[in-house]
Amino acid sequence: MKNNRRKFFKSLGLAAAGAVVTGLHSKKSNASEKIKWKMVTSWPKNFPGLGAGAETLAKYINKLSGGSLAVKVFGAGELVPPLGVFDFVSSGGAEMGHSGAYYWKGKTEAAQFFSSVPFGMTAQEMNSWLYYGDGLKLWEKVYEDFDLVPRPAGNTGVQMGGWFNKEINSTKDLNGLKMRIPGLGGEVLARAGGTPFTLAGSEIFTSLQTGVIDATEWVGPYNDRAFGLHKAAEYYYYPGWHEPGPTLECIINRQAYNKLSDEHKSIIDIACKAANIDMISDYMSKNYQALEYFKQEQIKIKKFPKEVLAKLNKISDEVLIELSQKNQLSNEVYRSYTNFLKRVRPWTLISEDGYLSSFE
Secondary structure, eight states, X not given: OHHHHHHHHHHHHHHHHHHHHHHHHHHHHHHHSOEEEEEEESSOTTOTTXXXXXXXXXXXXXXXXXXXXXXXXXXXXXXXOGGGHHHHHHTTSSSEEEEOGGGGTTTOGGGGGGTOOTTOOOHHHHHHHXXXXXXXXXXXXXXXXXXXXXXXXXXXXXXXXXXXXXXXXXXXXXXXXXXXXXXXXXHHHHHTTOEEEOXXXXXXXXXXXXXXXXXXXXXXXXXXXXXXXXXXOSEEEEOOTTOSSOEEEEEEEHHHHHTSOHXXXXXXXXXXXXXXXXXXXXXXXXXXXXXXXXXXXXXEEEEOOHHHHHHHHXXXXXXXHHHHTSOXXXXXXXXXXXXXXXXXXXHHIIIIIHHHHTTO
16 A cells, blocks of 8 residues: 555656646747837937837836847837828737827827827826726727727826927917927917927927927927927927826737737736836936026026916817817717816815915
């Protein structure tokens, strides 16, 4: 009996050891079968903030997956033009993209709600709507027909109003103003009498310097200094009424996404959230440093007159209502966005604004 028992347990031990070895071989073999993806972006390669945000996202995915999902980043113009990201990822030319949803209003008007709405939500409010409201579900619904899966993947925080080569003292100064300003902000400016332009980041400096445009918004002190915009314009205006909480997007080709394991899908979700937090933290740190530099250089930093902001705000409300009437999907997103903003804003005013105003 004892001898038989020993043989039995010995055989179990050998079987278990064999299973462990087999498992290790299996893991090793799976690890060696790397999934290689391309990510195209709307930003210059390694550009501070925006371009770095795409690199950070890829780095997080690579690390969290242990290298089993490797993402290589291509800057604007390396594989596709800055504004060709949406179509390229949609068609499967690349598995991922990093950009801003308001660039795709020509594809679907509702996309604009998922980047930034003039006089709309701040970054913190946007994250709340996307993660804990129904914002992300609606975003997925909007991109469904394009075979894309969207994820929030960065935010700059409230932006600056932009660089101007003429003073804005009243609403009359908006008439005939040629300004680089995309998305809903551009539509608001057009109705206020200006002429909006949608230009890639690489085209802004030359266009401003040569007078093709009179003004431009870009991001904030950090990115604006990197582009040298203070060398091409005289006045720097705030606040960024057009982009109070601009969300950056990671878009994923649906076919490529569906081929992934649940683990890899979770890794992408977690990496996008991490990149989202990382970017806004980076901007807070770098913006104040760049602002200090501008002040030392005696750049003329000015606040938009209340009259101008009031007019732009009124027009913005009109633009959003008209947008909501374009189709059922736009209306659904509009109602979700505005209802969430209406409910969350009182808390923002009491908490954030209430605290900051106590120092005035």
